[in-house]
Amino acid sequence: MEWVWVIFAGLFEMAGVAMINQFNKKRTILSLILLISAFGLSFFFLSLAMVVLPMATAYAVWTGIGAAGGVLVGMIYYGESRHWKRIFFLSLIILSAVGLKFVS
Template sequence: MNWIALIFAGLFEMSGVLMINKWHKEKTITALTLLVVGFGISFLLLSYALKTLPMGTAYAIWTGIGTAGGTLLGMIFYGESRNRKRLVFIGLILGSAVGLKLIS
């Protein structure tokens, strides 16, 4: 259950990052609310996952999901570069997260 909470924590971190960009572009109360809610839920789920998972592993996976996901969302929604090298390194981040799960 803690691994599922950790994955969802990473997904909510992605939504928070996406809302940071939206907030900078629009300055709406909706964007600000979604930003705070996204990061708030992310931290709550990370806190729950840390009750049984090693801190280093959990943090690495949480930030890996957030980093890779934020980059991919930037490519999809904001037209950021889709350079093949960027995609390779995103794959390395995700592969590292999976590797940490397999050895934990």
């Protein structure tokens, strides 16, 4: 179950990053509440995962999901560059997170 918590934590991390962008565009109380809620849930699920998983593994996978997800959200929803080099390094982040799961 701990890996499910890490995945949820990473997904809420992605949502938090997207909400930072949204908050910078529209400084409304709703976007601020969503930003704080997304990061709060991210930390909550990360803390659940760290009850069982080693800190280094949980943190690395969490940041990998958040970083890779942030790049994907930027590419899909905000028109950021889809250059092959970005996609190559994005795949390295994802492969590293998957590799940590296999060795843990």
